[in-house]
Amino acid sequence: MPKSYPETLVLTRRVLAGLIALNVLVGLFIFALLIATIVAADPVMNALGLKGAISYMGIRAVMVMGILGVLITHVVLTGLRAIVETVKHGTPFVAENAARLQTMGWAVLGLEAVHIAIVLIANAISSQQLPINVKLELSLTRLLVVLLLFVLAGVFEQGSRMREDLEGTV
Amino acid sequence: MSINVKLDDMLHSRRMTLTDLSEEIGLTLANLSILKTGKARAIRFSTLEAICAALDCQPGDLLEFNPAQRGETDINELEKPV
Numbered sequence: 001m002p003k004s005y006p007e008t009l010v011l012t013r014r015v016l017a018g019l020i021a022l023n024v025l026v027g028l029f030i031f032a033l034l035i036a037t038i039v040a041a042d043p044v045m046n047a048l049g050l051k052g053a054i055s056y057m058g059i060r061a062v063m064v065m066g067i068l069g070v071l072i073t074h075v076v077l078t079g080l081r082a083i084v085e086t087v088k089h090g091t092p093f094v095a096e097n098a099a100r101l102q103t104m105g106w107a108v109l110g111l112e113a114v115h116i117a118i119v120l121i122a123n124a125i126s127s128q129q130l131p132i133n134v135k136l137e138l139s140l141t142r143l144l145v146v147l148l149l150f151v152l153a154g155v156f157e158q159g160s161r162m163r164e165d166l167e168g169t170v
Numbered sequence: 171m172s173i174n175v176k177l178d179d180m181l182h183s184r185r186m187t188l189t190d191l192s193e194e195i196g197l198t199l200a201n202l203s204i205l206k207t208g209k210a211r212a213i214r215f216s217t218l219e220a221i222c223a224a225l226d227c228q229p230g231d232l233l234e235f236n237p238a239q240r241g242e243t244d245i246n247e248l249e250k251p252v
Binding site (some may be wrong): 167 | 210
């Protein structure tokens with residue numbers, strides 16, 4: 001029988017659903033923009049006010065990185081949603097959640113890599129007409145999140161073993 | 171599993187059904203079934219005490235150790251580390 005389902009989790013589910021949808025929309029938008037810069041490069045760049053000011057390949061590279069970021073974010077958000085579902089069903093300590101948390105840990109690390117790549121590309125395509133100088137900052141908070149996810153994966157693995165043990169106890 | 175639970179025999183000699191026992195000691199029929207069919211991995215002393223009180227017997231009347239069955243693993247135990 002499912003245990004009580006805290007209100008914070010109800011809220012979390014709703015927020016997650018919204019974030020997942022928003023992320024997909026952002027991804028589709030960047031993808032559409034990317035296609036536009038390929039099939040109609042000059043008009044699009046003109047509209048963005050970037051015609052002649054900056055490397056088209058550079059902009060496209062940033063967009064590709066953006067899409068990659070969206071995909072990775074999707075993995076993290078859907079993983080978290082799946083974990084919240086198991087809490088709703090009263091069985092959070094399962095091996096699948098340990099695997100999900102580990103995947104999420106690597107995903108957030110990947111997100112950090114994407115962030116670094118975007119900064120490097122942006123600084124590389126900086127031109128006189130459009131100077132870009134973004135500082136490369138390693139976020140301690142994001143790295144802490146990565147560590148937290150890996151630690152939780154270990155905790156959930158232990159928890160799943162303990163639950164299995166308990167299930168056979170009368 | 172080399173520990174056998176002789177719940178059937180005890181219930182029979184006390185003229186009780188599994189349902190009767192379940193109602194008497196407050197353990198679910200599902201859990202008692204797990205115990206009866208040898209699927210249990212562990213039993214709490216509190217459960218053992220309740221069963222012995224209800225059936226007026228000793229733990230030894232309920233549990234039997236069969237060394238010949240040692241090493242026979244339940245399929246569920248195969249992936250579990252010791």
